Every structure is written in structure tokens, then in C-alpha cells.
Amino acid sequence: MLISIKDLHAKVEGSPILNGINLEIKPGEIHAIMGPNGSGKSTLAKVIAGHPDYEVTEGNIEYSINGALSDVAELEASERACEGIFLGFQYPIEIPGVTNITFMQEAFNALCEHQGADTMNEDSFRTFIKTKLPLLEMHEDFLDRAVNEGFSGGEKKKNEILQMLILNPRLALLDETDSGLDIDALKTVAKGVNTLKSKHNGIVLVTHYQRLLDYIEPDFVHVLFDGKIIKTGDKSLALELEEKGYDWLTEGLQ
Amino acid sequence: MSDEIEKRINEDYKWGFETNIEMEEFPKGLNEDIVRLISKKNNEPEWLLDFRLNAYKKWLTMKMPDWTYFKIPDIDFQDLYYYAKPKSEAGEGPKSLDDLDPELLATFEKLGIPLIEQKRISGVAIDVVFDSVSLGTTWKDDLLKSGVVFCSISEAIVDYPELVKKYLGRVVPTSDNFYAALNSAVFTDGSFVYIPKGVTCPMDLSTYFRINAKETGQFERTLIIAEEGSYVNYLEGCTAPQRDENQLHAAIVEIVAMDDAEVKYSTVQNWYAGDKDGVGGIYNFVTKRGLCKGRNSKISWTQVEAGSAITWKYPSCILQGDYSEGAFYSVALTNNKMLADTGTKMIHIGKNTKSTIISKGISADDSENVYRGEVKIMPGADNARNYSQCDSMLIGDKCSANTFPYIDVQNPSGTIEHEASTSKISADQLFYLQSRGIDPEKAISLIVNGFCKEVFKTLPLEFSVEAVKLIEMKLENSVG
Structure with a gap:
């Protein structure tokens, strides 16, 4: 088991958002989380990643660390990241004055240090990162621009995927990585995600649209509503949702 | 256990050690006799004694500035030593740095400034000022081969009296302000630079100021003269022991740039800032001013102000020559209970003069x-241009940042642009960096360094590395 979430309740600024999530992910699996706006999809991703504004009020998240499931409640976001949890942001944040390469090198070296591996200097890191750029159809210029500053929507999302490939997480949570992408960019991003996929990694795709799932095939599709998973199926569920919307599932629940 | 705690506290300011060395001091307090003693000690000519005595008389009639944003505590000027010199350096005349008291050599080695010949940093000549005196200057003879004079101001007064007499007090008049008058009366030493016509100084010049003696004020004076078409890059650093009493540092720096000359002056100010409760620390009250006298001359001030309990400092440019340019790049970081009131003055006198101001203030705790x-754009300054950008960043919610820009345009052809912003480090930025494995302290330091980038890139590489490290260290305990 990679992660086991039991009866997870969480609130932000006093309002409950998650109302009892149960979810288990094994290495090698891809899970898609769908659901109407405001159902708690992004919150779930942020809570797993350890966003300090979200308070877990009940239940827990156990994540595999050194081969055993451990409660992550006490781990800060940066510690969770060092243990291999990655959150791809829906709206990547701008950091003025900090170059993309410096940012990624800091992140990469933080992980290396945590794992007791050698860190990389800027030259060798640049050589390493350059090998990842063609896959995402990114130009080297990206590395020397300030993090997400002046990036188009598509560039920001590609940049998230680049970071994911550099950090090689065991659990990647991708929050609406497909939103705001044209079809070419969507394919490129999907290619990046598929590159990460292996029998060791788990991937969670938070998405509104089934079209992403044409390119990244999920093993499970979950429908989140009002902070709970109300239905779980295989990829055919996503097609069904595309056709019928959510009303047939949520009627009578509200 | 308590040793461990003490060690950790001391790590906050690793330059806070004391050198145990026997000192020669003048009696405490300030009066005409002390002024005369200082002058006599330096074998000064009559005109300089008169200069000092005039300044002293003016100072007696002046009051401490009271217009700063915060209250500066009263200082008992009679309770200070105005002259302190290591006894071992009491011999007459300059001697080789290799022959310095081993205690002093060890002190500077510990500060990262090896002085003995075979260990010296190449590419940078350093004048080291310890309390009231310059201990010596590295690479002095080599520089002289290119015609560059770099020595202590006390030596310059003896060896180049005409130059000193011509320029001393011409950019910062003795009555300019309370601390300038005080410095003009009691300055004990400092650095002197003369770059002859057409010479690009073959290496960076630097002065390192160290306060060591207790209850002693440091009053040094720097004079830089750049003749026509010359260029020099000048760096300044400073540290002091960690003590519970406040100590006064009141310096003057004067720069004169002739036609087509360029002077870049950079400071990393790291005086002891007091502890987290605001006990101790240096009062840093400094007057720095450059005169762009010649056509097309350039003077730039870059400062990283990260220390001192109180900073009161406005490195300025008088743009007298047509087409001259002044610049001020500043990062001022305050944490704990530090107070900083800093900025610049750009006085446009000549035609087509240009000034740039980039100020980054970071407040924490x-x-x-x-x-x-x-x-200020004077009536004759046709087509003057200024661009100012003042950004403030707040860390936490108990600190404050204030911006007071004064603009006085007396010529309608002037162009002035002013941009200002205040931001808080956002929780989203922090979370973004943390979600990549970067710990909160490192995350803050990355964001802050990004914020300061436009200023850091104007520093020479080694200084900029040092500045980044310093800011990082300062912020380590300020992350909530």
C-alpha cells in the first residue's frame, strides 16, 4: 500500500470541506478524482500534501515511509515532499526574482539531502534538467526565467510536470493539471505524466474532464461530492459522467 | 547544557567575538583637548586642526536629528572613548602587515580576511581599520605602480596633504548634520583612494571596519577621488563584538568623480544589531555622499544593510556635471527590534543628468x-531623469515598513518615475516551495533573495554570495 486514507475530515477557516474520505492507493495505480465544483477535490490534494491552512479534524492519512505505513499528521509539507509526495498545482504560484532552475535545484537537492544522496551543483543540474525538456517541448529559456512569472497557462502546467519529473515522486497528486490547456499542450502534459508512471508510483489526477483520461488511463475513477467519495468505478465511469453529468449520482444526497 | 545554548546564541552573530588586546585610549569624553590630541597623534598640519576645531565648535551648537520615524535614544557623548588603538601598534610610521600583533592577525583571519602576505586574497586590496586606527593596507605598493593611491587617511594627510586639503569636507561640509560635524571634529582614521587620470584600478579596493574596544565610538573618514576617465570598484564591510551596551559608529564617506570617471561603492553592513530583546548593538549614523563633478561621471551606491541596532544613513549623489549619473541600490533588512531609517538623495544640478533608486526593505519580527x-531637480537641470522603485516586504505582523519619498522638481523638462509596493510573503508562496521539499527557512530565504535580486546583481560576485548568506542567517530565527 502506498497511501491509506481513513474517514478523513478536514476544514479550512472553520468550514468543513472533507466529510469522511476513504481511499487506498497501491503503487502502480492511477486514480482519477472527479466531481462537481466545490466538492472538495482540490482540498483533498492539499490536505494530503500538508497545506497548513487545512485542519484535519477526524480520521487520518497513512503513507508508506521506509516500507511501513505511517501517519503523516505530524509531517510538514516540506517533509512530506521529501518522502515523495508531490502536488501539481492548479494555479502554480509566481516567485519573483527566483529563477526556475534555482528553485528546482533547491528542491532537488533538498530531496537528495533527505535521502542521503549527493547534491548537484548548478552545472550538473542544468545538464540533468536539460534532458527532460524535449519531452515537454520546453525551451531552455524556461530555466532562467523567474518561477511562473509571465508564464502562459500552458507553460505553467508544463512547468509543474517538469518539476514532477525532476523530483520523481512516489505519489503525484495533480490538481486540474489539464485545465486551461489546448489539445497539443494536453497531449504533452499527458506524455509527461505517463513517463512517471511505473509500478512504484501512484498518481492521482484531479480533473473535471474526461478528455485527460483519453491520454492517461486511470485504474480507478472516484466521484467526490460534498466531501465524500460517492461512487468508484473504472475508466468507463468517466465516460458515463461525461455523457450524463453528475446529477444522476447526487440526486437526493444534498 | 548551558554551554550548548550559549554556543547556539553566539552562532546568531558569529562575528561577535572579542579580541583581548591591550589598548591605548584617550580619556573618556569630548572636549577641545581631545580634538587636539587626536590631531597631534596623527601629526596633522595646522589647517587640519583648524578644520577639526571649527567642526567641533559647530557641533556644540547642533542637535541630534529628531526627524527620524522612530525615537533615537539620547546618547551621552561624554561617556565615550574617542580614541582607542592597540598598544602593540604604537610605534611610529606604517609597518608591514606581516609584523602585526599575532592577536590582530588572528582576529582578521577569523573574520575571513587573512592579512599576511602569502595568504592574502588576490584581486582585492584591503585597508583594515581596527577601532580608531588603520592597521595597514594590502597590495599598496602594487597599486602605486599603476599610480593608484590606496592608504589610510592618516597616511594620506602626511603623504598627500594637497589632495586631502583640496577635497576633505568639500562633498560633506562639516556643518552638514550633527554626526557629520562630530565626525569632522574627531575622525581618527579611515581610507584614502586616488585614481589618476585614465586609470582603471587594477583590482577592487576594500575597507574592513572592526570595532573591538568597549565604550568606544568609531569615527572614520573615507575620501575617494577619481580623476578624469578613471574607474574604481570599492567595497566596504564591517563587524563588531556582541555586547550589551550600545556603541556609536559615525562615519563620513566622500567621493569625487571627474569627467567620465566612474566609482562603484558597495557596502555590506553587518554591525552587531543587539539581541532579540533589543539589548546592545551599534548605532550606525553615517553620512555618505558622492559628487559627480565632471561631465558624464558616474557614482553608484550599493548597500546591504543587515546589522546595527539603529541605522541612519542616506548615501547620496550630487549630479553636478552634465550627463552625470547617480545610482542607489539598497537592501535593508531589519529583524528583532532593529530600527532602520535609510535611503538616498539625488540632487540634479547638471543638464541631462540621470538617477536610479532601487530600494528593497525587508522587515521581520x-x-x-x-x-x-x-x-531634487534644480532649475538648471534640463532633461533630468529619475527612476525610483521602493519595495517593502513584511515577514510576520508585528513589524512595519514606511516609505517617505520627497520629490522637488524645479525644471519642467524633468522626468520622474516612482514605483512603490508593499508585500507580505504569501502563505501560498511558502506552501508552493514547501510542497517541493524546501524547508520553511530556506523557502523564506529564497523568496527574500528573489525580492532583492535587482540589488544583489549590482554587487561584485563574492559580496553578493556573502550578502545572500547573511540575509539567510539573519532570517533563520524570524520564520514563524
């Missing part, structure tokens, strides 16, 4: 950080 700047 309970500190107060003020930018105060004046841009």
Missing part, C-alpha cells in the same frame, strides 16, 4: 524599516 529619499 518587531522591527521598523523606513525608506526616506529625496529627488
Whole structure:
């Protein structure tokens, strides 16, 4: 088991958002989380990643660390990241004055240090990162621009995927990585995600649209509503949702 | 256990050690006799004694400035030593740095400035000022081969009296302000630079100021003269022991740039800032001013102000020559209970003069950080241009940042642009970096360094590395 979430309740600024999530992910699996706006999809991703504004009020998240499931409640976001949890942001944040390469090198070296591996200097890191750029159809210029500053929507999302490939997480949570992408960019991003996929990694795709799932095939599709998973199926569920919307599932629940 | 705690506290300011060395001091307090003693000690000519005595008389009639944003505590000027010199250096005349008291050599080695010949840093000549005296200057003879004079001001007074007499007090008049008058009366030493016509100084020049003696004020004076078409890059650093009493540092720096000359002056100010409760620390009250006398001359001030309990400092440019340019790049970081009131003045006199001001203030903990700047365009300054950008960043919610820009335009052809912003480090930025494995302290330091980038890139590489490290260290305990 990679992660086991039991009866997870969480609130932000006093309002409950998650109302009892149960979810288990094994290495090698891809899970898609769908659901109407405001159902708690992004919150779930942020809570797993350890966003300090979200308070877990009940239940827990156990994540595999050194081969055993451990409660992550006490781990800060940066510690969770060092243990291999990655959150791809829906709206990547701008950091003025900090170059993309410096940012990624800091992140990469933080992980290396945590794992007791050698860190990389800027030259060798640049050589390493350059090998990842063609896959995402990114130009080297990206590395020397300030993090997400002046990036188009598509560039920001590609940049998230680049970071994911550099950090090689065991659990990647991708929050609406497909939103705001044209079809070419969507394919490129999907290619990046598929590159990460292996029998060791788990991937969670938070998405509104089934079209992403044409390119990244999920093993499970979950429908989140009002902070709970109300239905779980295989990829055919996503097609069904595309056709019928959510009303047939949520009627009578509200 | 307590040793461990003490060690950790001391790590906050690793330059806070004391050198145990026997000192020769003048009696405490300030009066005409002390002024005469200082002058006599330096074998000064009559005109300089008169200069000092005049300044002293003016100072007696002046009051401490009271217009700063925060209250500066009263200082008992009679309770200070105005002259302190290591006894071992009491011999007459300059001697080789290799022959310095081993205690002093060890002190500077510990500060990262090896002085003995075979260990010296190449590419940078350093004048080291310890309390009231310059201990010596590295690479002095080599520089002289290119015609560059780099020595202590006390030596210059003896060896180049005409130059000193011509320029001393011409950019910062003795009556300019309370601390300038005080410095003019009691300055004990400092650095002197003369770059002859057409010479690009073959290496960076630097002065390192160290306060060591207790209850002693440091009053040094720097004079830089850049003749026509010359160029020099000048760097300044400073540290002091960690003590519970406040100590006064009141310096003057004067720069004169002739036609087509360029002077870049960079400071990393790291005086002891007091502890987290605001006990101790240096009062840093400094007057720095450059005169762009010649056509097309350039003077730039870059400062990283990260230390001192109180900073009161406005490195300025008088743009007298047509087409001359002044620049001020500043990062002022305050944390704990530090107070900083700093900025610049750009006085446009010549035609087509240009000035640039980039100020980045970072406030953390309970500190107060003020930018105060004046841009003045005189009636004859046709087509003058100024661009100012003042950004403030707050870390936490108990600190404050204030910006007071004064603009006085007396010529309608002038162009002035002013941009200002205040931001808080956002929780989203922090979370973004943390979600990549970067710990909160490192995350803050990355964001802050990004914020300061435009200023850091104007520093020479080694200084900029040092500045980044310093800011990082300062912020380590300020992350909530």
C-alpha cells in the first residue's frame, strides 16, 4: 500500500470541506478524482500534501515511509515532499526574482539531502534538467526565467510536470493539471505524466474532464461530492459522467 | 547544557567575538583637548586642526536629528572613548602587515580576511581599520605602480596633504548634520583612494571596519577621488563584538568623480544589531555622499544593510556635471527590534543628468524599516531623469515598513518615475516551495533573495554570495 486514507475530515477557516474520505492507493495505480465544483477535490490534494491552512479534524492519512505505513499528521509539507509526495498545482504560484532552475535545484537537492544522496551543483543540474525538456517541448529559456512569472497557462502546467519529473515522486497528486490547456499542450502534459508512471508510483489526477483520461488511463475513477467519495468505478465511469453529468449520482444526497 | 545554548546564541552573530588586546585610549569624553590630541597623534598640519576645531565648535551648537520615524535614544557623548588603538601598534610610521600583533592577525583571519602576505586574497586590496586606527593596507605598493593611491587617511594627510586639503569636507561640509560635524571634529582614521587620470584600478579596493574596544565610538573618514576617465570598484564591510551596551559608529564617506570617471561603492553592513530583546548593538549614523563633478561621471551606491541596532544613513549623489549619473541600490533588512531609517538623495544640478533608486526593505519580527529619499531637480537641470522603485516586504505582523519619498522638481523638462509596493510573503508562496521539499527557512530565504535580486546583481560576485548568506542567517530565527 502506498497511501491509506481513513474517514478523513478536514476544514479550512472553520468550514468543513472533507466529510469522511476513504481511499487506498497501491503503487502502480492511477486514480482519477472527479466531481462537481466545490466538492472538495482540490482540498483533498492539499490536505494530503500538508497545506497548513487545512485542519484535519477526524480520521487520518497513512503513507508508506521506509516500507511501513505511517501517519503523516505530524509531517510538514516540506517533509512530506521529501518522502515523495508531490502536488501539481492548479494555479502554480509566481516567485519573483527566483529563477526556475534555482528553485528546482533547491528542491532537488533538498530531496537528495533527505535521502542521503549527493547534491548537484548548478552545472550538473542544468545538464540533468536539460534532458527532460524535449519531452515537454520546453525551451531552455524556461530555466532562467523567474518561477511562473509571465508564464502562459500552458507553460505553467508544463512547468509543474517538469518539476514532477525532476523530483520523481512516489505519489503525484495533480490538481486540474489539464485545465486551461489546448489539445497539443494536453497531449504533452499527458506524455509527461505517463513517463512517471511505473509500478512504484501512484498518481492521482484531479480533473473535471474526461478528455485527460483519453491520454492517461486511470485504474480507478472516484466521484467526490460534498466531501465524500460517492461512487468508484473504472475508466468507463468517466465516460458515463461525461455523457450524463453528475446529477444522476447526487440526486437526493444534498 | 548551558554551554550548548550559549554556543547556539553566539552562532546568531558569529562575528561577535572579542579580541583581548591591550589598548591605548584617550580619556573618556569630548572636549577641545581631545580634538587636539587626536590631531597631534596623527601629526596633522595646522589647517587640519583648524578644520577639526571649527567642526567641533559647530557641533556644540547642533542637535541630534529628531526627524527620524522612530525615537533615537539620547546618547551621552561624554561617556565615550574617542580614541582607542592597540598598544602593540604604537610605534611610529606604517609597518608591514606581516609584523602585526599575532592577536590582530588572528582576529582578521577569523573574520575571513587573512592579512599576511602569502595568504592574502588576490584581486582585492584591503585597508583594515581596527577601532580608531588603520592597521595597514594590502597590495599598496602594487597599486602605486599603476599610480593608484590606496592608504589610510592618516597616511594620506602626511603623504598627500594637497589632495586631502583640496577635497576633505568639500562633498560633506562639516556643518552638514550633527554626526557629520562630530565626525569632522574627531575622525581618527579611515581610507584614502586616488585614481589618476585614465586609470582603471587594477583590482577592487576594500575597507574592513572592526570595532573591538568597549565604550568606544568609531569615527572614520573615507575620501575617494577619481580623476578624469578613471574607474574604481570599492567595497566596504564591517563587524563588531556582541555586547550589551550600545556603541556609536559615525562615519563620513566622500567621493569625487571627474569627467567620465566612474566609482562603484558597495557596502555590506553587518554591525552587531543587539539581541532579540533589543539589548546592545551599534548605532550606525553615517553620512555618505558622492559628487559627480565632471561631465558624464558616474557614482553608484550599493548597500546591504543587515546589522546595527539603529541605522541612519542616506548615501547620496550630487549630479553636478552634465550627463552625470547617480545610482542607489539598497537592501535593508531589519529583524528583532532593529530600527532602520535609510535611503538616498539625488540632487540634479547638471543638464541631462540621470538617477536610479532601487530600494528593497525587508522587515521581520518587531522591527521598523523606513525608506526616506529625496529627488531634487534644480532649475538648471534640463532633461533630468529619475527612476525610483521602493519595495517593502513584511515577514510576520508585528513589524512595519514606511516609505517617505520627497520629490522637488524645479525644471519642467524633468522626468520622474516612482514605483512603490508593499508585500507580505504569501502563505501560498511558502506552501508552493514547501510542497517541493524546501524547508520553511530556506523557502523564506529564497523568496527574500528573489525580492532583492535587482540589488544583489549590482554587487561584485563574492559580496553578493556573502550578502545572500547573511540575509539567510539573519532570517533563520524570524520564520514563524
